[in-house]
Amino acid sequence: MLTTISNARWITRSTQPPYQALVIPAITARLLTDSFNRMILLSTLFGALSGLMGMYFSYYVNVASGATIVLLQASVFGLVLTVTSLQKRAARRLLHTHV
16 A cells, blocks of 8 residues: 555656646747647747747756756746836836827
8 A cells, every 4th residue: 555655746746747748838839829730839939949948057057857847837827927027017008108
């Protein structure tokens, strides 16, 4: 019984980062475009660059590579979310300006 529980914990922990690493670039690309073709291109580009930069950074800092990649992707997502939110807010303000 204890072996089954420890195996389930290991499987759960080992499968979480790849799912996050696949979803975050797609969500980030969706924030930037409405075109499906551009979204596929941008998400592939984000995933590849964050994977490469995360592996490079994790090698020199000597930390876990999967977590570094996911944290890098999450920080890019947060930055894109902030910028797009500010742009939408500014566009709404321009529409509601009375002259």
